[in-house]
Amino acid sequence: MKDMDPLVFLAVFQEMLGPLLWVMVLLAVGGVAAFVALMVREGGLASRRLVRAELLGLLGGGVALVIMAKVSSSGFTDAGGPADWFLIALVYGVGALGTTVLAYAAMGWMTKRPSA
Amino acid sequence: MPDLIPTRLPDQADIPERRRFLTALSLLPAAGAGAAWMSGPTAHAQPQVNSRAHIVIVGGGAAGLTAANRLATGLQGAKITVVDARKEHYYQPGFTLVASGIKPQNYVVTGTADYLPQGVEWVQASAAEIDPESRKVVTSDGKTLNYDFLIVASGLKLDYAAIPGMDTERIGQNGLGSIYHSPQAAQATWTSLSSFADKGGVAVFSRPATEMKCAGAPLKYTFISDDHLRRRGTRSKSEIIYNAHNKAFFSVPIVSEKVRMLFEDRGVKTRMERVLASIDIDKRVATFKTPDGTEEQPYDFINVIPPMRAPDVVRNSPLRWQTGPWAADGWMEVDRHTLRHKRYPNVFGVGDVAGVPKGKTAASVKWQVPVAVDHLLASIAGKESTASYNGYTSCPLITRLGQAMLVEFDYKDNLTPSFPGIIAPLEELWISWVMKTMALKPTYLSMLRGRA
Numbered sequence: 001m002k003d004m005d006p007l008v009f010l011a012v013f014q015e016m017l018g019p020l021l022w023v024m025v026l027l028a029v030g031g032v033a034a035f036v037a038l039m040v041r042e043g044g045l046a047s048r049r050l051v052r053a054e055l056l057g058l059l060g061g062g063v064a065l066v067i068m069a070k071v072s073s074s075g076f077t078d079a080g081g082p083a084d085w086f087l088i089a090l091v092y093g094v095g096a097l098g099t100t101v102l103a104y105a106a107m108g109w110m111t112k113r114p115s116a
Numbered sequence: 117m118p119d120l121i122p123t124r125l126p127d128q129a130d131i132p133e134r135r136r137f138l139t140a141l142s143l144l145p146a147a148g149a150g151a152a153w154m155s156g157p158t159a160h161a162q163p164q165v166n167s168r169a170h171i172v173i174v175g176g177g178a179a180g181l182t183a184a185n186r187l188a189t190g191l192q193g194a195k196i197t198v199v200d201a202r203k204e205h206y207y208q209p210g211f212t213l214v215a216s217g218i219k220p221q222n223y224v225v226t227g228t229a230d231y232l233p234q235g236v237e238w239v240q241a242s243a244a245e246i247d248p249e250s251r252k253v254v255t256s257d258g259k260t261l262n263y264d265f266l267i268v269a270s271g272l273k274l275d276y277a278a279i280p281g282m283d284t285e286r287i288g289q290n291g292l293g294s295i296y297h298s299p300q301a302a303q304a305t306w307t308s309l310s311s312f313a314d315k316g317g318v319a320v321f322s323r324p325a326t327e328m329k330c331a332g333a334p335l336k337y338t339f340i341s342d343d344h345l346r347r348r349g350t351r352s353k354s355e356i357i358y359n360a361h362n363k364a365f366f367s368v369p370i371v372s373e374k375v376r377m378l379f380e381d382r383g384v385k386t387r388m389e390r391v392l393a394s395i396d397i398d399k400r401v402a403t404f405k406t407p408d409g410t411e412e413q414p415y416d417f418i419n420v421i422p423p424m425r426a427p428d429v430v431r432n433s434p435l436r437w438q439t440g441p442w443a444a445d446g447w448m449e450v451d452r453h454t455l456r457h458k459r460y461p462n463v464f465g466v467g468d469v470a471g472v473p474k475g476k477t478a479a480s481v482k483w484q485v486p487v488a489v490d491h492l493l494a495s496i497a498g499k500e501s502t503a504s505y506n507g508y509t510s511c512p513l514i515t516r517l518g519q520a521m522l523v524e525f526d527y528k529d530n531l532t533p534s535f536p537g538i539i540a541p542l543e544e545l546w547i548s549w550v551m552k553t554m555a556l557k558p559t560y561l562s563m564l565r566g567r568a
Binding site: 007008011012013014015016068071072073074075076077078079080081083084086087 | 218219517518519535538539540543544545546547549550553554555557558559561562565567568
């Protein structure tokens with residue numbers, strides 16, 4: 001392993017996901033943008049909505065692990081060392097965080113703006 | 117006629133959309149790891165060289181296609197010709213997964229044309245003769261191709277004919293398996309192993325005494341078979357025998373020792389210095405050569421791995437080693453660090469056919485081809501290249517379904533982990549399995565396209 005090149009990562013992801021890569025990138029960028037815009041509009045985080053989104057996030061992390069197990073024909077029960085626990089935490093974390101941000105933004109933009 | 121299987125590979129087109137979507141949702145960490153694992157110098161980073169040279173590439177497998185893509189990117193005005201009769205491209209690192217019931221047969225099959233860069237000529241015939249003195253390649257359909265530079269990426273020959281009694285038509289029948297032969301044979305081997313695992317019995321594994329592609333594969337399949345028997349509840353009434361061709365299980369001593377420990381742990385019986393000499397498919401008896409004579413081993417399931425040699429077109433040419441350990445089987449006489457032919461400086465040998473220690477894996481191709489191409493481009497430009505291949509290769513050695521050891525090493529038998537301190541090379545890990553099953557194929561495809 002010599003030169004780490006971001007273009008190599010891009011190439012591998014393109015091979016793995018095809019056009020879905022760009023759908024995912026759009027979803028991630030759009031989700032974060034919607035989340036930030038919502039915060040700006042509301043001047044902060046709505047705590048009740050955040051808690052609900054986080055609860056969904058806990059589920060989302062679990063779903064990410066299940067999907068990971070399915071596509072790798074294995075599962076986190078095959079973990080054999082620290083690197084595996086790190087991977088499990090990472091997959092769960094990405095799933096949980098992504099779900100939380102998307103759920104929070106979706107709930108915020110889909111509910112009516114409270115009248116001033 | 118023995119089968120000739122050059123180093124090759126597949127495409128995302130065979131991944132169903134639903135599966136790709138599932139992959140999309142979770143794979144980011146694993147893919148990142150895989151990309152890091154095989155990332156290296158990329159073709160796009162190099163300035164283009166103007167040339168009218170004709171470069172012929174014999175073989176359109178993993179090494180040939182990777183070379184074609186890198187040359188097409190690195191050259192302006194040159195003529196590049198790939199010579200290969202086969203239309204299908206095989207992702208050979210996936211054969212073991214097919215034979216393990218993990219992936220379907222179509223996982224390893226795509227088309228050569230999918231990876232040929234624009235402007236590269238494809239001669240759909242096999243190379244029948246190489247004459248490096250007059251710088252020409254004669255194809256099976258009688259065409260003569262004159263070249264300025266030649267890259268030989270012809271893969272190797274699976275010499276099934278060297279095992280009396282062996283019949284490749286019967287793979288999948290009567291407990292006979294042989295993964296290397298073809299995607300169909302890998303699938304048939306899985307059918308055979310699966311029905312064996314239902315009942316249990318004696319399973320016999322071995323490897324040839326010649327150089328071979330992916331020397332970890334015979335070990336992997338032994339471990340995988342053990343795991344299938346355990347999962348079906350038939351391991352206790354079964355016997356698994358692994359026959360090593362010499363006094364070691366793997367050419368890297370520290371890995372060999374680890375495999376010895378794992379075999380002991382799994383109750384795999386080991387026999388040293390045993391080489392498959394003949395087989396009686398009807399009676400299910402394999403005969404092995406031993407230091408003292410021969411030994412018969414009755415079996416209920418066997419995975420036959422034939423001797424491997426350079427293809428006849430290389431073996432019958434002046435390109436072969438004339439003396440030394442790689443002469444007998446006709447491997448190409450190339451410098452181990454530059455992949456340039458030692459006697460014909462305008463000829464390079466990459467992939468399985470290269471007569472170098474270790475290697476014969478897709479990971480070797482990944483690191484050999486950029487070095488060879490760099491030297492070729494430097495020669496055209498009248499410069500010297502300092503690129504050097506240190507023998508790096510990699511073997512995700514599956515030790516049970518769901519775990520593997522990510523073994524990486526070089527010419528000197530050093531372990532060369534890509535993730536030191538994170539992924540221990542001799543530890544059975546899920547992350548290494550995840551890389552093998554999820555990240556390796558996209559990384560391989562990127563390599564073919566010259567993008568990784």
